[in-house]
Amino acid sequence: MTQYDVIIVGGGLVGASLALALADSGRKIALLEGSDARFEDLEQGWDARIYAVSPLNRRFLEQLQAWPDMSRIGTIASMDVCGDAGGRIQFSASDAGASALAWIVENRWLLASLWQRLADSPVQCLTGVRPVSLSTTASMACLTLEDGRALHASLVVGADGANSWVRSQTELAASIKPYGQSGVVANFSCEKPHGNIARQWFTGDSILAWLPMAGNRISMVWSTAKPDELMALSAEQLCARVAAAGNHQLGHLRLLGAAAAFPLRLIQPEAVVSQRLALVGDAAHTVHPLAGQGVNLGFQDAAKLAALLQAPGDAGDWMLLRRYERERREAVKTMQFTCDGLYRLFHTQHVPGLSWLRNTGLSLTNRLAPLKRQFARHAIGF
Numbered sequence: 383m384t385q386y387d388v389i390i391v392g393g394g395l396v397g398a399s400l401a402l403a404l405a406d407s408g409r410k411i412a413l414l415e416g417s418d419a420r421f422e423d424l425e426q427g428w429d430a431r432i433y434a435v436s437p438l439n440r441r442f443l444e445q446l447q448a449w450p451d452m453s454r455i456g457t458i459a460s461m462d463v464c465g466d467a468g469g470r471i472q473f474s475a476s477d478a479g480a481s482a483l484a485w486i487v488e489n490r491w492l493l494a495s496l497w498q499r500l501a502d503s504p505v506q507c508l509t510g511v512r513p514v515s516l517s518t519t520a521s522m523a524c525l526t527l528e529d530g531r532a533l534h535a536s537l538v539v540g541a542d543g544a545n546s547w548v549r550s551q552t553e554l555a556a557s558i559k560p561y562g563q564s565g566v567v568a569n570f571s572c573e574k575p576h577g578n579i580a581r582q583w584f585t586g587d588s589i590l591a592w593l594p595m596a597g598n599r600i601s602m603v604w605s606t607a608k609p610d611e612l613m614a615l616s617a618e619q620l621c622a623r624v625a626a627a628g629n630h631q632l633g634h635l636r637l638l639g640a641a642a643a644f645p646l647r648l649i650q651p652e653a654v655v656s657q658r659l660a661l662v663g664d665a666a667h668t669v670h671p672l673a674g675q676g677v678n679l680g681f682q683d684a685a686k687l688a689a690l691l692q693a694p695g696d697a698g699d700w701m702l703l704r705r706y707e708r709e710r711r712e713a714v715k716t717m718q719f720t721c722d723g724l725y726r727l728f729h730t731q732h733v734p735g736l737s738w739l740r741n742t743g744l745s746l747t748n749r750l751a752p753l754k755r756q757f758a759r760h761a762i763g764f
Contacts, residue, residue: 384531384532384533384534385410385533385534385535386409386410386411386412386506386533386534386535386536387409387410387411387535387536387537387697388404388409388410388411388412388535388536388537388538388539388691388697389411389412389413389414389523389525389533389535389537389538389539390411390412390413390414390538390539390541391414391513391525391538391539391540391541391542391547391548392414392415392540392541392542392543392546392548392663392665393413393414393415393417393419393497393507393509393541394493394541394542394543394663395433395489395492395493395496395663395677395680395681396541396662396663396664396677396680396681396683396684397413397415397539397541397542397662397663397684398413398493398496398497398500399442399443399446399448399496399681399684399685400539400541400662400683400684400687400688401413401500401503401505401507402446402448402496402499402500402503402505403442403446403684403685403688404505404688404691405500405503405504405505406503406504407688407691407692408694409691409697410506411504411505411506412505412506412507412508412533412535413500413505413506413507413508414508414511414512414513414525414527414533415507415508415509415510416509416510416511416512417509417510418509418510419497419507419509421490421493421494421497421498424490424491424494427638427639428488428569428595428599428638428639429488429489429490429491429569430567430568430569430601430639430640430641430642431488431489431490431567431642432486432487432488432489432567432569432593432595432601433486433487433489433492433677434458434484434485434486434580434593434675434677434678435484435485435486435487435492435677435678435681436483436484436675436678437480437482437484438678438682439677439678439681439682439685440485442681442682442684442685443492443495443496443681446496446499447499448492448495448496448498448499449495450487450491450492450494450495451491453596454487454488454491454596455485455486455487455596456485456486456578456593456594456595456596456599456601457482457485457486457578457594458475458482458483458484458485458486458578458579458580458593458594459474459475459476459481459482459483459577459578459579460472460473460474460475460483460577460578460579460580461473461474461483461579461580461581461582462579462580462581462582463581463582463583463584464581464582464583464584465584466584466585466586483580484580486593486594486595486596486601508527511527511528511529511531512527512528512547513525513526513527513528513547514526514527514528515551516538516548516551516552518538518656518657518658518659519657519658520657522534522535522536522658523535523536523537523538523658523659523698525538535658535697535698536658536696536697536698537658537659537660537691537697537698537703538658538659538660539659539660539661539662539687540659540660540661540662540665540666541661541662541663541665541684542665543663543664543665544647544649544664544665544668546661546664546665548659548661548665549651549661549665552656552659553656554651554652554653554654554656554659554661555651555652556649556650556651556652557648557649557650557651557652558647558648558649558650559647559648559649559650560645560646560647561605561646561647561648561670562607563588563605563606563607563609563645563646564605564606564607564609564643564644564645564646565603565604565605565643565644565646565671566602566603566604566605566606566609566612566613566641566642566643567601567602567603567604567641567642567643567644568601568602568620568624568637568638568639568640568641568642569595569599569600569601569602569637569638569639570599570600570602570621570624570635570636570637570638571597571598571599571635571636571638572598572599572600572632572633572634572635573632573633573634573635574631574632574633575598575632576592576594576598576599576600576632577594578594579594580592580593580594581628581631583627583628585627587606587607588604588605588606588607588608589604589605590602590603590604590605590624590627590628591603591604591671592628592632599638600632600635602624603671604624604627605646605670605671609643612641612643613641613643617637620637620641621634621635621636621637646670646671647668648668648669648670648718648722649664649667649668650667650718651666651667653707654666654667654706654707654710655703655704655706655707657698657700658698659703660687660703660706660707662680662683662684662687663677663679663680663683663684664676664680666680666683666710666714667679667714667718669717669718669721669722670721670722675717675721679713679714679717682710682713683710686706686709686710687706690702690705690706
């Protein structure tokens, strides 16, 4: 088969969820993934790549019957956020009348769950092969693969990450702003129970987060301008550094697997749709990880585009693509503005009174129940 309604390039979480959401639409769907889909080592260790999945997106994944085994999933019941000069805010899911703010899920377990469902679906999964050229006309898009095959579709969707090949082949120019930081990630077992609390510290020059995983484990995300310094530490040294940075709240830590680092960037394309093309997930936008909302925005891209494509007709219709772009713009822009604003607020130094203002603001909000409820509702609303 070389003719499809939709070809999705990129079989990560967002691309796979979009393919699965379209599996029963009656359309011919292809999912193109350059890597081979292998999940034999799921039980080996703990994946350093984790995601905080919101209640809205848990429901989306449950509707796809792709929510993983709860034995590997952590629960965020509350948050404890500390500023760089004594400010503090604490809020919980109960403030919003919910059972959890989010769930901490390993990338490979969630990806395996999606791909296992895809294996029993009518979606054609093309793995281990990459596209080399992309062209569009008013009526069709054409992808040429490295093995020489030419695939045609009414719509090509780029779900191929922040360094999107699809985006690079189009006129969808993107503003890319490096934060000058990397996110260093690692998992630890803890001496003391984490209590299902997500802990975060704004230190002035970095942001440290401890996210509760299944059992007595945490996942660390440390956004820092000095990732090489952390990556050069031995396991014992890294455990000591991370424990000290968190004021030893969970006692001694033990490293579970190697640490990893990735650069942090704000990516804002001028548009996320073009002739016969659409972008979803990190191909369409990135945000600073301080709020853990990147994958949640991506899942909602997939949910919205899939909902629009359930109706019969041309999958690449320009008005349909423009509607997708309009309906996602506000949520994406709001989250990018919020995360970028918080990053700037807590990283701006040497401005008289600013440190006092931001920390006082945190503590004042912590004493105002209506504002705390709003924070909690916002946290679970994506």
